[in-house]
Amino acid sequence: MAKAKTTVTIEGRAAQKLAELAAASGRSEDFYAAYMIEEYAAREMQLIASIKEAQASIDRGEGIPHEEARRRFQATIDRAKRPAAE
Secondary structure, eight states: OOOOOOOOOOOHHHHHHHHHHHHHHTOOHHHHHHHHHHHHHHHHHHHHHHHHHHHHHHHTTOSOOHHHHHHHHHHHHHHHHSOOOO
């Protein structure tokens, strides 16, 4: 398991929320800071993987041309503007 030590200064509302969370749960602020970094990093890595997959699909020619995407988007807007059937 990789381990890193870093120093982070948290101020204002974020510091207060972290302190309240730690006090309410009985866990340390360090525990929550590490947990939050881990969760955020996992989400960011998933986002990056999704972007890379989307780029690869475009490179394979699986994308929708810009004008076609605009046409579909406008059609969706137009349908949403129509009054509901009575």
